[in-house]
Amino acid sequence: MSRAIVLYLHVHQPWRIRPYTVFEAGRDHNYFFEPNPRGATNNEAIFKKVAEKSYLPTNQLLLELLHKHPQFRVSFSITGTLIEQMEQWSPEVLQSFKEIFSTGQAELVGETYYHSLSFFYSRFEFVKQVRMHEEKVKSVFGITPQVFRNTEFAYNNDLAHWADKTGYKGILTEGWDPILDWRSPNYVYKPSNAENISLLLKNYRMSDDIGFRFSDKHWREWPLTAEKYVNWINSLDKDQTNINLFMDYETFGEHQWSDTGIFDFLKELPQEFLRHEGNTFMTPSEAIDAFEPVDEIDIPYTITWADTERDLTAWVGNDMQKQAIKLLFELENDILATEDKVLIDDWRRLQISDHTYYMCTKWFKDGDVHAYFSPYESPYDAFIYFMNALRDLKLRVIKHREGV
């Protein structure tokens, strides 16, 4: 019996809204390009910084590891918005992803093009964005995804049903305790009432050891070495088949900076793990093919991979977020009726879930993970700029209809 690590990295950058004021609404329709090169919402500057700190060195390392260890596997989901940014600002990063996929040891997971929560607001729009993403990655990487993940790992039985009917072989989501109950995430599962689809659940403890705790000097396991980590895995119950390490790609070099030793850890992990007989790496598809589901998982309500609540409240928890997303999706019919690509693109870019994430007030005062990722002074500023952009967009739709 073999045991596999399923390493999956989520790669995404949003189109942040620049400080777009009421003075510009109606006048200037540029929401996403901040002219100030040092502006906190300058998407190009942020992308280039992350590319240098994370994408380039990590991809180079991954490529070396894939060449060195034929058993090593890695998988990604890459949002359409990030692919756009790579095409625009760094063909080099894009090329490095292509090289990784060309090894045949990497899998690409499907999702919405715009990293949106459209599944919960418009099934029509959701399907459209999944198809857009599929077409995009097909044309760029020559791959058609077989496994699906929804934005932020947002998942419920309906999503499983949809993915099953659509023909995916698997879905990735959070291995959250209340849904697992006494069960372990280290197996393949099957959504209840599904026919052909399997479920891979994130082992959030072991994933977060790398993603969140790696550099925490107050953590009693600090410093974390590949040897120690592999020992943990080897000490697991013998018949647990797959350890699902799902995390943000930017863990490597951005959330955990290079000087924390995160690259050394990644470099040593395959070698250390593969030293033990029976250990291997798998892509999600390989794990689903190799292991039979051990049980059914029933999730009638929506879970995500965020915060201690593991629900959607980081995106649509407070009234500002609810208002913003409601107004945005109310625009759907009118905006699609324009058949104007520029308008529709801007509308879809406003759907990027990061926009409402920046409006989250849950732990605003603690300066925690939400503040770390926000380019704005406060959730309220995020709301103001979003609303100004939305008003302007709505006016453009009206003008379009009037034939102006």
Next chain:
Amino acid sequence: MLGWELPPHNSGGLGVACYHLAKQLAFKGVSIDFVVPYQADHKIDFMDVHSAIQATPEELQLPGAYDSTCYSCEDSEACEHATPDTLRAQQAHYTKHVEQMVQKTAPDAIHAHDWLTFEAGMRAKELTGKPLIAHVHATEFDRSGEHHGNPLVHEIEYNGLMMADKIIAVSHITKDLIVREYNIPAGKIEVVHNSIDNAALEPIEAANTYIYVEEMKRRGYKVVVSVSRLTVQKGLNYLLEAARRALYIEPKLLFLIAGSGELRDELLERSATFGIAENILFTGFIRGKAWRDAYAIGDIFVMPSVSEPFGLVALEAAGYNNALLLSKQSGVAEVLINKLTYDFWDTQRLADQIVAIAQHDVLRSTLIQEAANEYAKFSWQKAGDKFLEIYRTLKPVEVLV
């Protein structure tokens, strides 16, 4: 004259009122030494402006003349060499400067504007025996809205009012408040309303700042404007309540909320809770053209203040052709005839009035026209005359032994 701000370094109407009043008095032959806490070039030639502290407004980071929530009670004596970075420390410096000034040359009268300068005014009176005029533009009861306010400020206000030979209130509601809350005999208080010089408003340029609002107006929307600091005194929570009710009846309304302040985040969230965020636009703090254009784009000007001693902005709004909707708790309502009023808490009535003005073109145009006619007759001259009269009746106090 002891003041805390003059344009363009003002955070509200206080500085504007001081400026015009002093100018009027200077034209009538009064020689004025005006003390402000900071150093700046005001380009004023009709009086001498003195700086109490050798630092620019930016360096002092004045919390503004209105924010009484952030004062700390530092020992004013001990701060002589420290950077005056708290309002209390700045007031101590200010007082010391005034003491030195009046000891060199005693004035004929001391005219102190609001509690910020009352301590300096009292010291000046003590040292020179000259009469003290306490000019009340706002009390702590006004600034704190429906809350209690800062007890230290209350005490300074009370002492200043007690020590003053004459008290000037900017409206009858302020006079009543002083009598009611501070137990000052009504006979000691004169009401001199603020005013406006109709030449003082700069003309509107053709191109408005708020293109989006303009576009929506073209599509039948009516614009409700409010210009104020976003503080509890200004009652914007009530305006939002009314907006919700009004939008239910008349969806083609936009509310342009100009100004900044500690309530902004709360107001934003509330507008989202009410589901009307799309119709509520926040401009942040604005000056100059953006400020004028806010009035210019408006159809209806609302002053929803919980307590507004005067409310100069309403006159400016009239000058820029808005229909006026004022809370009854505002002094300016005493001097304007053509306006609609409501009690600040009566959001039902406010909503009703907003909808009525928005939907009835005749009502709106009549209110706008009549208020503009009234506005054209305003000037500071009458206020200046009243002050001269008051100055003349005051005699230096004999020192009691």
